Amino acid sequence: MEKKVFTRPRYLKDAVFHYCPGCGHSIIHRLVAEVLEELEIGEKTIGVPPAGCAVLAYNYLDVDMGEAPHGRGAAVATGIKRVLPDRIVFSYQGDGDIAAIGTAETIHAANRGENITIIFVNNAVYGMTGGQMAPTTLPGQNSTTTPGGRDISRDGAPLDLSQMLAIARGSAYIERTSVDSPKNIRRTKKAITKAFLTQMEGLGFSLVEILSACPTNWKMSPVDANKWIKDSMMNTFPLKVIKDKTNEK
Amino acid sequence: MTEKQLMRGSHVIGEAAVRAGCRLYAGYPITPQNELTEYMSGAMARLEDGTFIQAESELAAINMVLGASMAGARAMTSSSSPGISLKQEGISYLAAQELPAVIVNTMRGGPGLGNIAPSQGDYFQATRGGGHGDYRVIVLAPASVQELADLTRKAFEYADKYRTPAMLLGDGMIGQMMEPVVFPEPVDLNKLPPKPWILDGAIGRPSRIILSLLLDTTVEEEHNWKLVRKYESIARDITSAETFMTEDAHLVVIAYGTAARIAKGAIKRVREIGLKVGLLRPVTLWPFPKRVLIEMSRQIKDFLVFEMSTGQMLEDVKLSLEGRSNIHFYGRPGGIVSTPDEIAKEINSLYHRQHLEED
Known part of the structure; x- marks a missing residue:
């Protein structure tokens, strides 16, 4: 007797992802769809x-979707x-969207305790525009606008937005995870689940920051890109529960 | 509250918005329109289903309105000139995504930070779209406190009907002025036409997308033509202007909003000394009342455009008349409000310069 062990989640459309090979967005889309179903x-x-x-997430996630201007999510x-x-x-x-052009909107939504959830995908680079420096670009990291590597005395240091959001009184749950390995993908799914549960219980602002590979703009193979997340990104952006007051009520 | 009452202009917009079914207001402090934001904070709190948000910026405010509109609510934001510049991003998206919303601009002296005095320097910004892209915004120009109430209601109705942003364009003078007003009855939100496009969760229906990213250029082109067809139908349906003492006029002053009130005072003065002068007051600035103007040009050979700017609506008058009549201009920028006497002198001088008494 055949037993189905893997299938497309209900809220993922039957469409081919446009994302590059090794990009984390496809994994994260799927996790969101799985959580919404569960x-x-x-x-x-x-x-x-x-x-x-x-x-283009609206081409893949089969829920009502309304596009926001850059940073205004x-x-x-x-x-x-x-x-x-x-x-x-x-x-x-993404990191440029939320931690550069949309910093104010994000911090104030958290501070008001808006009962919403943010999936924050951090790949340390502006992906769609072709690999410019992001607020989260690591010191020394090459980008098309930091050709000699990010110089923190000139370009500023990576911005830890999640940590900043944790200070805001209205934020209820903030966790940083990664999709560089199967273990971390499972942890990410747990975090996304908890973030949505936080909202369902009306506890306030929830956010999951997910370290995610951009092999194309990092100019690495997918395997090397995931290794770079572990060896480099996690030093600047350590995986942890940054804030959790969901048990405080 | 349907009897006549004395109220300040800014509060009238707020009360009219509530009665029009506005259920989310987001704004950011800026003079000279803070009274409206303050009014909405109380009015929304009194409603069971009302939301007031003092936003962290004008950008955030307009985008909260955009979200509320996606979710199906009648929503409004307000500001004054520098703040309206910041809102242009969101207004462009509202137009592109075909989302209704009402934006109030209480114009002040500019450019830059300018001053807080009444001005009409934002006419171009309001009537030419204002943000990026090929679009238009419905622009209504009230000239009395009663009209603030009436046009606020219409702004919500037009925005919903045409799924497009509508702007109420006034200034600090009309916002601060106290006049008698009678409000229309509150709308019954349950009786408004359904919006079969909103995002409220795909329960028992396919999921919906509201977007403006159209990577296929032919699709983007068709979307733009669709907007144009909509704008054409708006122009056919809602274009509006008031005429005052134009029947026997040899000279017609064209002015809107506060400037039209001043012009009316001036016309009454010059009528007393026998000058045959009338007023054309566009109520809709976009769509501009072009046909009324063309029709009028059969009899009127001289028009005087008066604005509290260096000449912006003047261009629409020229574009409408295409050389049919003589177009003269008088305007003062920077927050200077001309007096009726000043305009009367200007009319008098022009009247004799053009030998209009001989007609």
Whole structure:
């Protein structure tokens, strides 16, 4: 007797990802879809894709999706959630989107304790525009706008937005994970689940920062890219639960 | 509250918005329109389903409105000139994504930080789209407190009907002014036409996408043509202007908003000394009342455009008339508000310079 052990999640459309080989977005999309299905919230969920590679998330995630201007995901999600407080609202944002152009919107949404969830994909580079320096680019890391490597005396140091958000009183749950290995992918799924549960229980702002590979712009093979996450990115952005006040009530 | 009452302009916009069914307001402090933001903070709190957010920036405010609109609510933001510049990003997206929203601009002296005095320096920004891309915004120009109430209601109705942003364009003078006003009855939100496009969760229906990224150029082109067809139908349906003492006029002043009130005062003065002068007041700035103007040019050979700017609506008058009549201009920028006497003198001088008494 045949037993089905792997299938496309219900809230992932039958479409071919446009993402590059080794890119973390496909994995993270799938995790989001799996969590929405497992929590049985797909039909009451509204997603807000960013400007960046993941803008096309609406081609893959089979839930209502409303595109935000670059960086404004938290503000758009705020508007949706305030009008429809019984729905589940999440934004999906990259590092440039959330930690550079959208810093203010994100910090203030967290500070107000907006009951939304943010999936923050950190790949240390502006992907869609071709590999410019991101706020999260590591010291010494080459990018098309830091050809000699990021010089922190000139370009500033990597910005730890998640840590900044943890200071805001309204944030309830913030965790940094990675999709560089099967073990970390499973942890990421747990974190995404917890983030949505935080929102479902009305506890406030939740965010999962996910370290994710961009082999194309890093100019590495997918295997080397995942190794670079572990050996380099995690030193600057250590994986941990940054804030959890979900048990405080 | 349907009886006549004395109210400040800014508060009237707020009350009219609530009665029009506005359920989310997001704004950021800027003078001279803070009274509206403050009014909305109280008014939204009194509603069971109202949301007021003092946003961290104008960018955030307009994007909260964008989100609320996606979710199906009637939503509004307001600001004054420098803040409206910041909102242009969101207004462009609202237009592109065909989302209704109401934006109030209480214009002040500019450019730059300028001053907080009444001005009409944002006409180009309002009527030419304002943000990036090939689009238009419905622009309504109230000239009295009663009209603030009436046009606020219409702004919400037009925005919903055409799925496009609508702007109420006033200035600090009309915002601060107190006049009698009668409000329309509150709308019953349950009786508004359904919005079969909103994002409220794909329960029992396929999932929906609201976007403006159209990577296929032919699709983007068709989307732009679709917007143009919509704008054409808006122009056919809602274009509006008021005429005052134009029947026997030899000279017609064209002015909107506060400038039109001043012009009216001036016209009453010059009428007393026998000058045959009338007023054309565009109520919709976009769409501009081109046909009314063309029709009028059959009898009127001289128009005087008066604005609290160096001449912006002037261009629409020229584009409408295409050389049919003589177009004269008087304007003062930077927050200077001309007096009716000043305009009366200008009219008088022009009237005799053009030998209009001989007609």
